[in-house]
Amino acid sequence: xxxxxxxxxxxxxxxxxxxxxxxxxxxxxxxxxxxxxxxxxxxxxxxxxxxxxxxxxxxxxxxxxxxxxxxxxxxxxxxxxxxxxxxxxxxxxxxxxxxxxxxxxxxxxxxxxxxxxxxxxxxxxxxxxxxxxxxxx
Numbered sequence: 001x002x003x004x005x006x007x008x009x010x011x012x013x014x015x016x017x018x019x020x021x022x023x024x025x026x027x028x029x030x031x032x033x034x035x036x037x038x039x040x041x042x043x044x045x046x047x048x049x050x051x052x053x054x055x056x057x058x059x060x061x062x063x064x065x066x067x068x069x070x071x072x073x074x075x076x077x078x079x080x081x082x083x084x085x086x087x088x089x090x091x092x093x094x095x096x097x098x099x100x101x102x103x104x105x106x107x108x109x110x111x112x113x114x115x116x117x118x119x120x121x122x123x124x125x126x127x128x129x130x131x132x133x134x135x136x137x
Contacts, residue, residue, distance in 0.1 A: 003090070005053045005090070005093040006051065006052055008052065010044055013040070014040075020063045024065070028081075039080075043065070049066045049067070051093070052064075053090050060085075061085065062089075063081065064081060064083075066079055066101070068101070074107035076110055077108070079097065079110065082111075082117070097109070109126075
């Protein structure tokens with residue numbers, strides 16, 4: 001079945017939140033800088049954007065959260081959350097997000113992700129330039 005990635009407007013987020021919530025909650029556990037409620041608040045304010053692909057019987061295939069930020073010299077689109085099942089079915093959606101980011105005057109995509117994403121996104125033109133390492137204090 002063909003699915004498409006949908007970018008929900010901030011006024012639509014609350015309606016589809018029940019489909020995305022558990023995915024966002026699970027992703028937030030590995031970060032612990034945000035909770036799902038924080039993400040929902042940012043989505044409804046429009047400072048973050050919700051993307052979802054839903055298949056048959058409203059089964060969520062993927063959930064993505066982006067954040068457009070303004071650096072002093074340019075805008076960047078940060079892919080904050082990417083999660084779902086059967087990534088082979090939806091990894092190509094990255095092209096749509098990049099297109100959207102470019103149309104919104106972003107000069108760069110930033111993806112800080114688990115190590116496996118480096119391998120997956122390499123064929124999409126993403127190049128490893130940095131490693132983010134954290135230490136809890």
